[in-house]
Amino acid sequence: MVKPVLDExxxxxxxxxxxxxxxxxxxxxEEGGRVSGRIVETEAYxxxxxxxxxxxxxxxxxxxxxxxxxxxxxVYLIYGIHHCLNFVTEPEGCAGAVLIRAMEPVIxxxxxxxxxxxxxxxxxxxxxxxxxxxxxxALGIDRVWNGRSLVEVGSGIRVLPAQTPPTKVVAVPRVGxxxxxxxxxxxxxxxxxxxxx
DNA sequence: ATATGGATGCAA
DNA sequence: TGCATCCATATT
Numbered sequence: 001m002v003k004p005v006l007d008e009x010x011x012x013x014x015x016x017x018x019x020x021x022x023x024x025x026x027x028x029x030e031e032g033g034r035v036s037g038r039i040v041e042t043e044a045y046x047x048x049x050x051x052x053x054x055x056x057x058x059x060x061x062x063x064x065x066x067x068x069x070x071x072x073x074x075v076y077l078i079y080g081i082h083h084c085l086n087f088v089t090e091p092e093g094c095a096g097a098v099l100i101r102a103m104e105p106v107i108x109x110x111x112x113x114x115x116x117x118x119x120x121x122x123x124x125x126x127x128x129x130x131x132x133x134x135x136x137x138a139l140g141i142d143r144v145w146n147g148r149s150l151v152e153v154g155s156g157i158r159v160l161p162a163q164t165p166p167t168k169v170v171a172v173p174r175v176g177x178x179x180x181x182x183x184x185x186x187x188x189x190x191x192x193x194x195x196x197x
Numbered sequence: 198a199t200a201t202g203g204a205t206g207c208a209a
Numbered sequence: 210t211g212c213a214t215c216c217a218t219a220t221t
Contacts, residue, residue, distance in 0.1 A: 043216065045216075052216075053216090054205095054216085057206090060205080060206065061205085061206090062204085062205060062206085076204085076205090076216085077203065077204060077205095078203095078204095078215060078216065078217060079201080079202070079203080079215065079217055079218085080201080080202035080203030080204065080215090081201065081202060081203080081217070081218075082217050082218070084216060084217090086216085099216055101216080131217065131218070132216065132217075133217050133218060134217090134218075174216070175216075175217095176215085176216050176217070177215090177216060178214090178215090196217095
């Protein structure tokens with residue numbers, strides 16, 4: 001029996017829809033040990049019509065990947081310190097990406113704690129993955145992962161459908177941006193211990 | 198509240 | 210080429 005994995009058609013949809021539907025799904029990364037977690041917070045970033053998006057002022061060397069085919073990983077460095085993990089959405093030619101902001105760790109907590117420089121036993125789940133930078137550090141993701149496929153077998157990263165879909169979901173304003181701050185493009189699983197804030 | 202620290206993109 | 214900006218975190 002083959003494990004079910006989200007396929008390209010899942011990501012080739014409207015970005016906000018993908019962002020919302022990713023809640024509850026399981027992100028699995030395999031490189032130097034297997035780690036996984038349940039996605040509990042995402043943000044949608046659109047194309048030209050979204051000034052907060054890297055693609056908001058058209059295609060640049062960095063943002064070009066957002067205009068490319070869906071189901072691809074987009075990783076960038078923020079504040080010169082942290083990495084952020086995104087999934088490219090929409091059909092090829094239409095820009096869009098979903099930022100993975102937080103998850104609940106499931107498999108490989110010891111590995112994540114090690115990567116996060118936390119002492120075994122002296123941390124809570126939310127210390128591992130409650131934030132885009134923390135999450136990347138815990139998963140061992142950096143810019144080397146930029147451009148990798150979410151659907152090719154053996155790429156080291158994939159997303160599995162939600163086993164237990166979230167009971168309640170909310171859409172709230174995005175954070176850390178100065179443009180289009182009012183748009184409710186940030187999605188959260190209500191009640192999770194691992195949300196940002 | 199504040200130090201951190203590098204790539205990106207645009208103006209010059 | 211220079212420089213303001215940036216989808217954050219840990220520590221004080």
